[in-house]
Amino acid sequence: MAEPWTPGGAEAAPDARRHAPATLRNRDAILAVLAEELPAVGTVLEVASGSGEHAVHFAAAMPQLCWQPSDPDADALASIDAWVAASGVANVAPALRIDAAASDWPLEEADAVFCANMVHIAPWEAAEGLFAGAGRLLPPGAPLILYGPFIEDGVPTAESNLAFDSSLKSRDPRWGLRTVAALDALADAAGLTRTRRVAMPANNLMLVWRKVG
DSSP states (O other): OOOOOOTTOSEEOSSSOEEOHHHHHHHHHHHHHHHHHSOSSEEEEEESOTTSHHHHHHHHHOTTEEEEEEESOHHHHHHHHHHHHHHTOSSBOOOEEOOTTOSOOSOSOOSEEEEESOGGGSOHHHHHHHHHHHHHHOOTTOEEEEEEOOBOTTSOOOHHHHHHHHHHHHHOTTOOOOBHHHHHHHHHHHTEEEEEEEEEGGGEEEEEEEEOO
16 A cells, blocks of 8 residues: 655654654665656656655765755645755755745746655645656656556556545545656646656556657
8 A cells, every 4th residue: 555645644852853764665766766767867856755755865985976855834834844854965955945836936947846745645736746846847868766656557546545435535526646657747738758668666656758849
C-alpha cells in the first residue's frame, strides 16, 4: 500500500522539524532512480517537499546538485529549513513557497523537477500546474520525475491502492489516485514526453517525462 506524507500526517519534533515516517522507508529506493535520471550538475526543483526529509537526504547523496525545495504550506516550509539547518547540508537552497496550481512560480528555470506524493492529495489543478510549470522551467531534455501511487490502463490496481483511493476521496472529493494516461496528456500539452516507468516498493511508481527539444 502506498504510504505518502499527507497533510496532518507528519509528526512534529520539538523544533520546527516534522517527521513523515514513510520517507525513511522509501527514500533510498527513490534515490536509486534519481541518481540515474538527474543531470550531473544543476538545480533540482522539488515541488511539494513536505517535511523536508527527502530534500536533505537526496542533497547529501548528490552534493554536485543544488536542491531547491518548495511547498505551499507555512509549517512545511519551516520544517524544511529546520531539517536543512540540522543536517548541515550545504547544497539545499532556502525553501520557496510554491503552489503547484499557480500559473506563476518564483523561479524562472530548473534543470530537473521532482515531486513525490502530491498529485493524489491535491486538486487536479495542482497536477495541471505541475506539468505546465515544468514545461516553462525545464530546458530541452530535462526531466520531470514523479513518485507515488498511480492507476494504469491495462495494469491491475492493487487492492490496497484502491482502498487508499477511496479513503482519499472520502476526505476530499477533489483528491484521488491519478491515471498515468491523464498525466501523459498533461505532459503532451506541456511539451514533455514520458521516457521511463519504474515499479517501486509498496505499489508505487516512478514516472519520468522529459522536455521535448
